[in-house]
Amino acid sequence: MTRRSHSLPTSLALTLALLVAAPGMASATGLYGGIGGIYTDFDDVDNDSRFGYRLYGGYDFIRIPALLRLGLEGGYTRTGSFEDGDGNTDRLSNGDAGLQVTLTTLPLVNFHGRAGYEWGDTEGAMFALGGSVSVFPLTRIRAEYQNRNEFDAGMLSLEIRLP
DSSP states (O other): OOOOOOHHHHHHHHHHHHHSSSSGOSSSSEEEEEEEEEEEEEEOSSSOEEEEEEEEEEEEEETTTTEEEEEEEEEEEEOOOOOTSSSSSSOOOEEEEEEEEEEEOOSEEEEEEEEEEEEEESSSEEEEEEEEEEETTTEEEEEEEEEOOEEEEEEEEEEEOEE
16 A cells, blocks of 8 residues: 555645535535544455544535535545554545535435545545435434545444535
8 A cells, every 4th residue: 555645734624614615605505514433444455444534524506406416525534543564553544525416305315426536645536325314404314335545434424414
């Protein structure tokens, strides 16, 4: 696994920009954020399945009621520790951003897909598929599968949407 230099402040700044820059645009659409736990499985590493976390935020800039939402989502992911090929213990920290499409045809359940790019300790294309269920008017429980450059991850998160 090739480890690349990264800037944690840059990744966090981009994630926070999605959460902070859009309040003026937030009307009956869009702004949301969440935090979740992830379970990672690295592609070329033994003793690798560990828990980590992900912070994310986004803005839905197109919304067609009872059909779909289209928006941008960014996040910061910190994997659990793993043993690399040299026997060293390591963790990965990555930022990501992507275009997300959410199907909203069912009243309480949504399904989404996201394609984007990740950077940090590893970089490259990433995609995600998942769904969420409404538990309160502005709160959703979200489950997601992520395929990233160096690892796959399952995520379970709590998401809050602004009205």
